[in-house]
Structures are given as C-alpha cells and as structure tokens.
Amino acid sequence: MAQQKLYAGAKLREVRTRIGMTQKHFAAKLGVSLPYLNQMENNNRPVSTTVVLALAQEFGLDVTELSTGDSERLVSDMREALADPVFSGDMPPLADLRLAASNAPALAHAFIELHRSYRQTHERLASLDEALGREDARARPSPWEEVRDFFHYCDNYIDAVDRAAEHFATAEGRPGNIRVAVIAGLGNAGVTVQFTDMDLIRSYDADTKNLQISSRLSPETQTFQMLLQLALVRQNALLEATLDLARFQSSEARAIAKIGLANYYAGATLMPYGPFLQAAQDCRHDIEILASRFGASIEQVVHRLSTMQRPGAKGIPFFFVRVDQAGTITKRHSATRLQFARFGGACPLWNVHRAFEQPGQFLRQLAETPDGVRYINLARDVSKPAGRFGAPVRRFAIALGCEVSHASALVYADGLDLTRDDTFEPIGISCRICERKQCHQRSVPPLERQLRVDPDTRDVLPYQVG
Template sequence: MATQKLYAGAKLRELRARLGLTQRIFADKLGVSLPYLNQMENNHRPVSAAVVLALAQEFGLDVTELTVGEGERLVSDMREALADPVFAKSAPPLADLRLAASNAPALARAFLDLHRAYRQSHERLASLDEALGRDDAGLRASPWEEVRDFFHYCDNYVDAIDRAAEHFITAAGAGKDVLITAAEALRKRGVDVQFSDNGPLRHFDGSARRLELSARAAAPTQRFQMLYQVALQTQNELLEATLDLARFTTPEARDIAKIGLANYFAGAALMPYRAFLDAAQKTRHDLERLADIFGASIEQVAHRLSTLQRPGAKGIPFFFVRVDQAGTITKRHSATRLQFARFGGACPLWNAHRAFETPGHFLRQLAETPDGVRYLCLSRDVSKPGGAFLAPVRRYAISLGCEITHAASLVYSDGLDLKGRFEPIGISCRICERKDCHQRSVPPLERRLRVDPDTRGLLPYDIAD
C-alpha cells in the first residue's frame, strides 16, 4: 500500500506565525529553500520526512499534530452539511473539501456557520408561530452548539485548565483523598460543605457560603461535583480568561462554556494528567481498574481518556461518544480520523446501540469505516438512577475506540482476531458510500441511483459506481 502524502500547509503557517519568523528564516531552520517552503505552506508539495524531523528537532513539535486535527474535523463537518438535500445537485467532491479544509480553514468554518444559519431559518419557518413570537430570532448558532464546537475544535483539551487541576491535586500531597482535599480548599474560602438526603445533586448558596451535595449520589459523583465547585471558587480568573479568548457570541454560550470548563477542571483534578496517563498505560487502559484507582465512574474514565492530548505527552488518540436510547449523540469527541455526525444519530451497525441489551457488560467490536480505517470499539451501558423508588432512571451507552494500530495497548484486544473480519460502520447514511448496507435509510449524497420497478434487492434502488 502506498504511503499517504502529508499536506499540512495551514499547520506550517500557524507555527511560523506563532514563532514570529519570516519565511526565509523558517526555511533556513528547516534546511529547505524558500520556494520549497512556500510550496509546502500552500499545499503544492507534501511535507517531506526531512522537514518533519527538522520540525521535531528544531522546534520540539509533536508531529502527530500535523496529521490529525482541525482539518479532519472540518472535512467531516462539511460533508455532513453538504448532505443537506439543498446541495444535492451541486455538492463538491471530497478532494475539494480536503483542499478547502487545509488551504482555507476560515472559509470552511464560514461555510459551516452559513449552513447552520440556513438550517435554523428553515426550522423556524417550519414553526412560524414561535419565530414570530421571538424578538431575538436572528440567525446564529444556538449557545449549546457554539460551546460544543468550541470543545470540538480545541481537541477537547484545554491546557491551562488541565495543568491548573493537576497542580491543585499534586500540591495537596500524594495519597490524600480527593474529597478531603476539595473540602479543605472550599473551607479556606469560607464555604461549608453539607450532605442532604432530599436536595438536588448539587446546590451552592452564595449568601450563606454553603455547598449542599446529595448524600444519595455515588461517591465518584460527589467527588466530581465538589471539584466543580472548587473550580468556580479557586480558578475563576483562569476560567474567565479562557472564556475571553474563546469570544463566544452570546452571554448564554459563555455561561454554558463556563460550566463546561469547570467540569473539565473537575475531571482533570479527579484524574490528574501525568498520573492518569501512567496508570492508563500500566493497566492497558482497563476502564474498571482505572475507575477503582482514581475513585471515578466508568464514564468519567472513558471521557478522560479522550482528553489526553497534551503536546509532548499524548496518550492514545481515542474517540468517545455517549448516545441515548433513541440513538441520539449527547456527547462526542474524536482525536481519531473518525468524526461523528453533528446532528442526529449514529450508524445503527455500531455496537453502542447493542450495549442497552447487555447491561453491565463491555461489548467489543472490530469495525471498519468506508475510508478503510479499522478501529477497536468498546461500548457499555451507563445507568444513572434517581436515588429513590419510582424516581426516573437515565440510561445511556458510552463508546470508546481507537485505530487498530493501537489495539495491543488495550486489554480489550486480548483474545480478538485483529486480522479477522471487521464489521462495516459509517457516520451518516448521506455521506456513507457503502452500496450494499442493509441498514441504509437514505441514499448517499455523492452517488447516482438506478431504480428498477421490476427488481427489489436490499434497497428499493441501486447505487451506481
């Protein structure tokens, strides 16, 4: 198989701008001519192995940043947007999308913003009464979508907050219980911590300086919620500075993002980066053992594994998603080439949907996407009881996965035939190119159809080559 050429012009320009170097000085440091650098920065030539080596030696660049990142996400998001029927006769080929993502990422993001505005306009027209009754019916991303995209495009890793959380825990001393450390930090700021049998999961009374936590919540949840409050009390300036840099367009988006950043701090403090990465490698990413070591839940561990993207100390690139019983994705992040649909549900062939059938058990799946990339996928149901008889139980399925090249580093690969059969999965039917999928719901965007009224196969139509 031929080696795929590496085009990373946008990354090279970004690095040079960050260093404040001219093209000539940058070219000299990389050991290439000025015209050659100019061609690489404009994606007219691929980045050579010698340049990759020079980037690592001269500037300490983690070369994995050149291969997986914003470009893959932009291509996936544009393909999903172009699956809209409005583009049925004018959708550009995949090669053009990749060029746009690598050469003109700002234009690609502007296109996504425009399509999102179109979708919202269409949805508002479909519910005219609501649209006419609103004073703020401008076309903009919902606050929830804006925050989701913020974490999506920062690779689900926020360095300053991650390091602050790690410092908070390590400064308390090795072996000290996280719950005690958090409670002491809050007491130093005049916050009294109490546990209640009848209250909500967490309630903070600012005037009384009192934090109430549910005594019925599981211990990992209590630790996480207390650390969330620690973030708001001890790291407020850092959270606000991060929000300033993000430049959210609405106060609502900023408020939601602040909750997200405080949650990020809580997860990073419960599972500090270096200790967690070391334990993950030693246990071969055994989620149950990691949950026991750090006093966390299975979902918290899986989510944390997907954030191990610190430059110079990266963990395995994982994807992490959470789906509800209707198949709707409620959390998603991918540091792999597999990018999940921004809207709607996930591929029905994916084993996450079967996790509800076997509660309390991990399901393993060897899967292959239409682009030929193979993955080891791990899924399990997660139940969140209400804590009382007749209280509603929330049920989700979580899934964690990595490319098959990393499978040996996971305990879940033991006993699997990694050279055997891989189940075909996709992202969204409209951008999935498989012709013979028995679960296809709508035709693919980029293929013509042949309809024969006298013949019926798996589908009521044939997909042309």
C-alpha cells in the same frame, strides 16, 4: 507499503506567523530554499523529514501537531453539509475537500458556519418560530452547538485548565484521597459542605457559602460535584479568561461553556494527567481498574481517556460518544479520523446501540468505516438512578474506540482476530452521508447519490443506490 506524504502548509504558516518570521528567515532556519518553503506552505510539496526535524529542534514544535486530525474533522463536517439537498449537483471530490481543509481552514470553518445558519433558519421557518421578524431572530448556532464545537476543535483538551487541575491534585504531596483534599480546599475558600437527602444533585448558596450535595449520589459523583464547585469558586479567574479567548456569540453559550470547563476541571483533578496517563498505559487502559484506582465512575474514566491530548505527552487518540435510548448523540468527541454526524443519531451498526440489550457488560467490536480505516470499539450501558423509589432512571450507552493500530495497548483487544477481514463490521457515520450501497440498516438514502426504483423488484431496500 509506501509512506504517506505529509502536507501541512496551513500549520507551517501558522507557526511562522506565530513567531513573527518572514518566509526568507524561516526558510533559513529550516535549512531549505525560499521557493521550497513557499511550495510547502501552499501544499504543492509535502513537508520533508528534514523540515520536521528542524521544526522540533529549532522551535520545539511537537511534530504530532502536523497530523491531519483537525483537517479530517473539517472534511467530515464539510461533507455532511454538502450532502444537504440545497446543494444540487455532484458532491465535490474528497481530494478537493481535503485541499480546502488544509489550505484554507478558516474558509472551511466559515462555510460550515454558513450552512449551520441556513439550516437553523430553515428549521425556524418550518416550525413557524415565534421569533421570526424580531430583531434578535438572526440565524446563529444554538448555545449547545457552539459549546460543543468549541471543545471539538480544541481536541477536547484545555491545557491551562488541565494543568491547574493537575497542580491541585498533586500539590503539597496530597494523599490519593482527593475527596479529603477537595473538602479541605473548599473549606480554605470559606465554603462549608453538607450532604443532604434532596432531589437536587448540587446546590450552592453564594451568600452563605454553603454547598449542599445530595446524599443519594454515589461517592464518585459526590466527589466530582464538589470538585466542580471548587473550580467555580477557586478557579473563576482562569475559567473566565478561557471563556474570553473563546469569544462565544451569546451569554447562554458562555454560561454553558463555563459549566463545561468546570466539569473538565473536576475530571482532570479526579484523574490528574500525568498519573492517569501512566496508570492507563500500565494497565493497558483497563477501564474498571482505572475507575477503582482513581475513585471515578466508568463514564468519567471513558470521558477522561478521550482528553489525553497534551502536546508532547499524548495518549492514545480515542473517540468517545454517549447516546440515549433513542440513539441521539448527547456527547461526542473524536481525536481519531472517525467523526460523528453533527445532526441526528449514530450509525445503527455500532455496538453502542447493543449495550442497552446487555447491561453491565463491556461489548467489543472490530469495525471498518467507508474510508477503509479500521477501529476497535468498546461499548457499555450507564444508568443514572435518582436515588429514591419511583424516580425516573436516566439510561445512556457510552462508546470508546481507537484505530486498530493501537490495539496492542488495549486489554480489550486480547483474543480478537485482527488479521481476518470478515471480523471487521462495516459501519458508517450517518445514513445520509454514508456511501455504502448494500447496508441492510439504512434508514434514508444517501443524499448525494442517484436512486433507481423498480416497482417490479423488491430487495431489503425499496430502491437501489446509483
């Protein structure tokens, strides 16, 4: 099979701009001519192996940064936006979208932001939002969407916060019992910890520096909540500095993001990057072994595996998703080429929906997306009881997956036949942008396709996709 050519013009320009070099000086450092560099920066020519090696040797660049992960996310988001009925005519060719994402990523982001603003304005009109006509009723992303996109485009990895958490977890030869370390760390900050029989999960009084944790929680959740509070108390300056760089548009988004960063710190402390990555590789990513070894829950381990994208020490690029019983995505991230729909639920053919039917089990699935990429998916239900009789139980299902090329590194791939085409189930992103014409679970027709309706013929679907 011919090796895929690497076009990374935007990344080359970014590196050159960051180090403050002219094209002429940069070309000399890379050992290429000025016209050749110009052609590479404009994606008229692929980045050669010689240039990749020079980038690593001369500038210490992690060559994995030249991958198209962010471009693929942009392409997926643009395709979904362009599937909106407001855009009449044919969908632009996929090659054009990839060219826009590679050559003009800032423009692609602006387009996605513009469509999101339009969509939210349309929703306000449709629901007769009371805010219409007020000065502050300008269309803008919801705080949740803004924070979600922040983590999404950071590849779900926040380096400064991750390294601070790893330092706390491994400093001064701390024992493996992080629970003891976090209570001591809070004590050093003047915070007293009490385990109380209460409905709240966590309650902190800043005046008395008293932290109350519900005694009904599992030990893993109790430790996680204490670590979250430790981040808010002892790492406040780091969190605020990270938030300043993010430049959120609203105070609500900033507040939500701060909690998200504190959660990130808690997970990264409970499962410090270096030891966790090594343990994951040693046990071939056996989630239950990792949960037991690091005193974490199944969901915490799965979420942490999706963040292992430190430059120079990357783990397997996973996607992670959590859905509720209605199929609504409540958490999502992908370091793979598979990207989740920004609006609506996940493809009904994913095994994540079957997890509710078989509680307490890991479900395996081999799947293929419309672009021909194949994945191995893992799904399991997770329940969050309130700890007392009569209290509602929150039920979710989580999924973790990666491209099938990494299957040998997963214990869950053992016994699966990866050689037969018919073992891979066809899945999509969401019905309105999925190109599959014969899907028996399609809920709505693809918006960019012409439909044929024959009143005298009825198949599984009441129409045919042109």
